[in-house]
Amino acid sequence: MNQAPDHISQDMLHAYVDGQLDASDIELVERHLAANPEIAAEIADWQAQNAALRDLFPSPDRLPEISALAANHPHVPWRSVAAAITMLGLGLAGGWYGHGLLANRPQNTEIVANLVREAIAAHVVYASDPVRPVEIPAAQEDLLVKWLSKRLGRALVVPDLSAQGFKLVGGRLLSAQEGPAAQFMYQNADGERITLFAVRADNGQMAEFEFDSNGKTNSFYWQDEKLRFALVGDLPRDDLNKLAVSVYRAFS
């Protein structure tokens, strides 16, 4: 298209189409369009796109009522997700139950499903991010730990996973359903990344390990008196299992 004059930017043209321009700028853009039919044709197409999208996806004819939701109906969304999580208690490492994990306590499936889902989502988003996978890099580990501990209200540590070949990349603060969440990211020599996701636990209960496989991505979930954890990675179950045990020991 023709070069727009300096005072008409591409962004202004988009803002014009999206109704995000103030009156004086609208006038400027319209004068510009009147003088440039080719650009005007493009803008007309954008407007037609918007109109078509609004026609295709009209407003809903029914909606959940907030008052009904507030009454806390036992609606269980994502049943399929919850059902997909296999509840496998793993009595693997020696002295496992000696650490006080309760083997038979029924867990709150929905909480676990939510946390695992959030951990996996965060893993997917950030582990594959080549530019900014973490907010605070491993070089500032002290700052990272202090900051995340403060935000979660729990003393955190960075588990040493070098025995399994994983080095800390860094970490970030995330928002989970249960509140602030810490994510630590590790990477091995092959560039494989795993993430440890932790949120504060307030019920003082402990829970055993649960394994969840989502095709390629595996995860372990567990909980101690202070924190809920999920360890996520595209690793074989046994490898991730060993890492989970190291993390668990670092926090106990």
Place this chain on the structure above:
Amino acid sequence: MSAYEKELQACLPDLWRYGYALTRNRDTADDLVQDCAERALRKRRLWRPTGPLKPWLMKMLLNLYRNQLRSQSRRPVLVELAHDNSAAQDPLPAKLALGETARAIQTLPEEQRQALLLVVLGGLSYKDAALALEIPQGTLMSRIARARAALRSEMSPSNPNEKQAGS
């Protein structure tokens, strides 16, 4: 109803519309909105976002959707084939154009689709949309620009000049 609940309720139509456009399935949109609203109500006691509620809700919906995309990537995806009758009264060319748009929007890269739909159907300002997508506003604008250029060339393949102009 508290002020917070009122604000939340007011956001639901656009949330639903965005969810519907992303998933092309009314039931899935219902679930997304329901889940979002429940979370927002539960979280209220713990934490309240500073600033407007809507971008925060949209971000939550996006997270739910992205996660669902992931878990569905190995399952067949249910897509509503028959759209409702909103276009039925329109003359044929208009219906054809709608069908074309529906197809063209599916060919966009996911990140462009999410950005364009968030602004057009989610009703967010550029600033809020960038916030919800957790990207800089400049990135948002370039995604929207690329989406529009792609839609345009997708929908007028008979005109090579247009394609040239879009690149």
